[in-house]
Each structure stands twice: as C-alpha cells, then as structure tokens.
Amino acid sequence: QKEVEQDPGPLSVPEGAIVSLNCTYSNSAFQYFMWYRQYSRKGPELLMYTYSSGNKEDGRFTAQVDKSSKYISLFIRDSQPSDSATYLCAMSPPSGGSNYKLTFGKGTLLTVNP
C-alpha cells in the first residue's frame, strides 16, 4: 500500500463550481499536511499547509485534515480558469532528525472551463 493515495483525475469543472480534491494516507506519523499547485511546465508551489487536524481557510481555498480517518481535502470555491493546474498533496512527519522529507501524492489534474 502506498503511503499517500490521490486520485489523478483528470477533473473538469465549469467556472464557478466548487471543487473537492482529496488524499488518503497510511502513515499515522504524518503531522504536516500540504497542498501544492503545479502549472504546466513549472515546478510545484506551496498553496496551503495544515499542522495536525482541523481546517484552514485562505480566500477561496479551504484545507481540511481528518487524522482519525487519515483523510485530507482541499476545497476550491468559485473556481476560476486560472485554477487549472495539477494539485499535489504532500505530508511529512514531525520536524527533527532526518524528518524533513515530503511524501507526495500523484497529483490531480484540474481543468476549469470558462
């Protein structure tokens, strides 16, 4: 079983739709949960991060973590064509020692149609 599972999509939605992206994981040691966005022919860039469980909101984006279910989500409200990209979830254990490595999901390709 892979440590992080993410549905690769592709996901195509109309402009203005609410988008839900999800990842599941198996390593209970993960404490930091991140979402990266990768535009075509670019490197990933950090979109949001959450420590442990709970929700975090930033504008149109909301990240949720449910550690009991080992499940994380990213919601995009009022999606825009500029949101079209691949979204990768990433996770890491607590800091310290050699624990600075991120484990990534496969990424979900999202297209928002005008």
Add this chain to the structure above:
Amino acid sequence: EADIYQTPRYLVIGTGKKITLECSQTMGHDKMYWYQQDPGMELHLIHYSYGVNSTEKGDLSSESTVSRIRTEHFPLTLESARPSHTSQYLCASSAGQFEAFFGQGTRLTVV
C-alpha cells in the same frame, strides 16, 4: 517567485554520456532535494541534503549522484545516461518542515 534555478530546462542526450543537472538557490536554505517526476506519477525523492557535505539517498533508488560543497549549489550527476533515465528532475530547497521551493525542472531525454 522563488529564487531557485535549474539548468538546463531541457536536455536531449545520447546513451552513455555523462551529464550534470545544475541547481542553485539564493535563499540560504540548508535543506535541498532532488525529485524525479514522470507523467501521472508521484514526485519521488532521489537525493537530499541537510547542509554542506551532507547528502543522503532518497526513497527511490537512482543511479545518479549529488554533491553539496556550497550551501547554494546542489548538482546532480549521471555518469552514463540511459534511456531509463528519461524523466523530469525537480530540485527544491527549504528552511523548515513544509515549505519547499521548487525550481522549474529539467526535462531529460536520453536517446
């Protein structure tokens, strides 16, 4: 815009050639990473470094090698390129636990 640079952006090279992919960052980050990314697949960590003269192999076995002689520089070398090395290579750096800054990537094709 993150201050991390990879060169070249694209490279097509023949089998058996030695290649070095360059990665430099100007943020003073002590942690640097090399990932391999194939279409539709996860980013796989192949090398990482937590400081000068410190390098470790990542989770994905790779025939490449790295060096970290200066904080800002983390080159990756393939002594003898093979078609199986064809992939996108992404370099990243970070100061802490989660915010890794990525370069634009080098798309390598070995023919």
